[in-house]
Amino acid sequence: MSTLITLFLKFSAFSLIAFGGVNALLPVLLELAVHQEHWLDLQTFSDYFAIAQAAPGPNFMTVTLIGWHVSGLLGAFMATFAIIWPAGILVFFLQRFILKMQDPMKKKVVQYAAATLAIGLVLSSALEIALQINHDLMAYLLSGLTIAIVLLTRWHPLYLIALGALLGGLGFI
């Protein structure tokens, strides 16, 4: 039970610092779940990350799976709820405030500032997660190839996930 409370409190706190969405949060999540609390090993974490990527739905599903690992169905819902509610309540009140904000200058400043913060967090998150879960050169090459394809083409992400599964299943990664 105490594990469940720790999980709920920590994930609730994470919700409020996850600028750039849950993807920006992944390294912190890994640090907590794998290295501090030892809820799961690094291998399982990166497998859950892969499952969450392959499944349809919002990108917070790694969180759901960690909760499920810790404490079954209750843990899954608890973890998901924890990551949603603080930010949800914040945005509930903030949207009225911002939509009514008359000064377009202020609006712009808030938007620009948040965007640059989010970019930094998302990029450093990608780097940190790559360092933890990419095991060899081939994995880094595949990550690089993914970046190139996304930036240069209009492929649907699902094709890329299928490509990754295929290359991995055939033993290349």
Added chain:
Amino acid sequence: MKTLTPLQLFIGFSRIGLSGFGGVLPWARRTIVEEEKWLSSEEFSAMLGICQIVPGPNVTNLAVCVGSRFCGVTGAIAAVLGLSLGPICIVILLALLYNHFRDLESVRGILRGISAVGVGLIASTGFKMLKDEFHYPPSLLVVVVVMIAASFFHLGLGWVVLLASPVAFFLAWHKAKR
């Protein structure tokens, strides 16, 4: 103003949640603006902008904004539940399968491949957003500060945000003033 029942919001957001492979935000736009016409394109963009500057999962933030716009607190709850219930069930089913087959070498390989792609997908979201910042190069300094604090000094996310915010607001103010 248009009104929607919590059930309509629940169903609409269920469709959004279940159709989104590799991120649901594009599907949210398609469903809310193009198919259901709940919001105009401008209204949607304004709302999404707010959801992206607030911390937390952007897409549940969006569900809260859209849901509450049409049906108050109940609407917000209905939209969030619709968005997440279906995907949670699917991902747990996948995890059950994973528990049975996790030791197969081919399954290990498949997951390694998908992880590597997943990392690339996150990075490319960052790079896409970065492209817009080149219109005002000084703001790249914020990205650098965040990356040094997070990846080099390994500070916690809260500290990173706290340290980089003054720089971010200062440069944003300059950018907006132009």
